[in-house]
Amino acid sequence: MVGVAYRGGIGLEDIEVDFELEPVERAGGIGFGVREKVTLKGNISEAERVRLQRASRYCPVGQALTRGSMLIEDEVQWRSGEVTAIPSTSDNLPVPNGTLTAIRPGTIHASYLLDTKECDGEGKMEHEGEAKVYIVTENATHTSRWTILAGHSSPGLVPPPFPTAQAAWAASTATTLSSLLPLGDDHDARDLQVEVGLSMTGGRDLAQGSAAEGRVVHRNAIRRLIVPGNPRSMPVEAVQSALAQDPITNAYRDGGILLDEQVVVG
């Protein structure tokens, strides 16, 4: 949003983003939903506020989670060496060999770090800067808290937002496979590996241009699932069945995790 505001000459001086995350029942399992509140600071007209609200909905991560922008190719590779593409159809799959732990409610609060914005000698923005993100949620018995940094800055010390979200997708996939595949005594979950390759063509210009215009840009991703065993001991249908339960994969396929949205000038 900082980049879209800069490109549009909007006097955005600061921004804070709050999400509430909660479990949501969906067909075949438990998904998740979010309630978003964006607080803009600066001399911002109603038309500019609406434009920035659109940018929030159509940023690359927002598009992936709510607009079905990800075009996913899946393949499975067994430790025995065989590789095959995973069919996109999901009829007559076996029942998964376990259950996923439902997400617990929590909050995410992001603050923009103004002093990480980078400009050239003429004052033209070169990098939008970084955000500090606080995450608070419950374990089974008590509250847990973490801080992460993400954004766009030149030293390469923090990850950009889109790869951060895709890392979450890879992690979610690994969690889902380790929970639902028939591992038993013969297969070790530590032999699982999930690899995601992303097409990053277009970069920030495409991301910010499409966000400003409210335009969905499809992005290709290939996900390789390396699993223990061989095609007989770990059938591809068991992998498909597990993937069909993965909460972030389902958010990418179905969209709809945004339960409520407010963008206010405060």
Place this chain on the structure above:
Amino acid sequence: MTQNNTPPVSLETRRTIVARPVDNNTVLTLIGAGDHTRGPWPFITGTPNLNTDLPGPPAQYLSVAGWAA
């Protein structure tokens, strides 16, 4: 309106992400495996459970954190 002008992608792309389970409740994920110009950036994610502390947020939270950033 939609568009798809991104080329086919391969896992040899520099922005490869690798995730592996560490134990029953923990996954270690690395962004930028093989990219020697930036990062790499590691993340730990966890699954709520009765037995151990969560070393990192559940993956859904990390995903939305990327959106928030």
